Amino acid sequence: MLTNLPAGNKAIGCKWVFRKKLKPDGSIDKYKARLVAKGFTQKKGIDYFDTYSPVSRITTIRTLIALASVHNLVIHQMDVKTAFLNGDLDEEIYMEQPEGFIVKGQEHKVCKLVKSLYGLKQAPKQWHEKFDKVILDYDFKFNGHDKCVYYKENNGEHVILCLYVDDILIFGTNLEIVNNVKSYLSRNFDMKDMGEANVILGMKIEKTTQGISLSQSSTIEKMLKKFNYFECKPTPTPYDPNVHLKKNQGEPFSQLKYSQMIGSLLYIANKTRPDIAYAVGRLSRYTHNPSKEHWNALERVFKYLRGTIDYSLCYKGFPNVIEGYSDANWITDNEEVKSTSGYIFLLGGAAISWGSKKQTIISRSTMESELIALDTTCTEAEWIKSLLMDMPMVEKPLPALSIHCDCKATIDLVKQSHTNRKMNRHIHVRYKSMKSLLSKNIVSLDYVKSENNIADQLTKGLSRSRVLEMSRGMGLSP
Template structure:
């Protein structure tokens, strides 16, 4: 098929065709030959194709942003490490749970069907002081092999916003409310699958005599794209049956009022925070949930999403000192000179017009690490990180100098925390904007902060 000027129209005879509009030439980037009356699709595709150099993505390293732990990557790594005994126990515990829940049955692969692979994921759960609390092993399906419309349909993950979690911690401090934490075991095994999915047998647990068989999934499993959705649907149905109501602003917050007793439940995938006006209502809710799901009561919350909590007479402090130390160590800033501020406003930052980036991968990894920190407990670096993130695609030496300053500032402010006090018990908001700045590289910049209990929550 060809597109262009109809053959019945003569270019030589038509007054309108005496000259080609300039904007048409610019749009197609093609110089039209008057002797040719049409362009093929192939010619147009070639004209529209970008001329910039393409960089092949390396999914092993290019997309690592804030992975700062030293956990084993593969099953073989775990079994050959100095902590092999602990990892073997973790793997056995996971497999025992999977088998007890009847997650799959071994069958012959039906004709015309394909299997999805799986792998082991290892993680150390840390205590408040940074020492290992628990070795965790999860069998995870390789979801990138799933096909939309066949292996899954709708997907989402039940994740409460960090802003919401900070607000709840601030309220707990203002009103002296207890905060309990529950860890749901084998979370995604609770969800029922609607689709027919076949999976390879897991490494290290291939059934003897049935090596050629595959796992037909009956229940959901970590890694499946629909697994978080299936888990949340079951949890949501269960918790609403207990008389809880859903918060309209954050769909993973549930509230319950029983006389003069008030209670809030916060869900973050498999971690649950229980905040109530008294310990009795927390204990009651804990018992109700244990009757429906296998879970472990962690007691008073001290670590949430790598965010540490410490209670004192002054309130509740949240900080990520261990995470900051890991960042400093990973990127080699242990011996760097400390900076007093995270940003030097006298340094002008502009887009790198040369197109030649300086250590772009390492720059993006540091930015990713700092963004999680800034979004968690370090609003003091929010502006610096946000500004430097604009230049992630092509950083130059000036951008690196500014980023270096942020890391040197963190080295001197490792233990800085947010302390939510007992007052004021009111949400306050402050905002400001700079419409024009010669050193900003843009026309304007705005910022805001919401405080509760005297400190930032957003």
């Protein structure tokens, strides 16, 4: 609504944003124009207060898809049109009239916003609060460990809803219960029914005879073409185990392009390709000052992806229990003073969660580095188990999540009733934390031989045969 600007108030600006929306195959779907407020001019404590809005973890989405495969659930998808415009504003906000829509004779007046608008600092928060209220009024409950997951159960029928900003995945035991939820949402918001789930966050969801697959083949192809590696000769491994990278002491070699390529790889490694997680994580350490050697290693990842472009995470109906693997690679050369941790969790025969990260503290032995890695794995296991506790189709009580480690000394240390071993404070805190999780039956620890530890690929470069074996163990296949 147009009004005179009250004394003491300041109107924020606005602008039009134009973009093309693409289909999964890369062709143009439609042209979009969106009016956005210049939220960067808002003043905290005057124009807005709290801005936090939760967003679902990618691990949650993979876990739900794995559960859908295990329990044979229906998966549908909806999109909320202009989602942020649904939020109700708590603050009084004035905005300049948009270009092309200035009312003649009232050029001096401003718009008083009665609803939220894209660009406002509080827009995501107001949208989530609105959606939260609407869905809870329909007798849904929210998951205590991912506030963007809602569930409802009635007479043995289950439905789970996962919200990612304006994209909604609906999982149900049958089509009728899914359609009921879709009808309710359509009565409350302007919705686009996408039918059976096809693409979410750039990941292609495909039902197969064996289960459900997740892939990013189209995204990888675009990336390879963008950086001119689509016609390259493929390599069988993402990282050469014989190469020991060191910090560049000279001038950076194409630093900007190196950073862009690392960013593109991280997008893929974090979503569907755990097999390149170590290589990408290791190479990202040199983003600020890459050398020619770093570039050669980076190109190797692209060449590996060219040969494995069709790899996808394949979730099956079994096994229906979660298994975790933990590993660490102690200091490998004189320049490296911190070890690398790696973990991976599988459900339905494929990875739902993984990580490869440089440890934050210095470990004095292989056992200590394995203990630090195991603590990280146990922390993730605790969160995953808590997430599953609020999933209606998961049988309760949940057994302890089995975590496999290839270091007997670390397992024995954590399992024994007490120890006189000297530990620094950082190690001791992790040790006590794991003992607590064991005593509460949240996790269980089991020994696995190094050659069978799937997390091995998340801590170091491996040979061709090992990469193939570990990738299959992660649930990756063409």
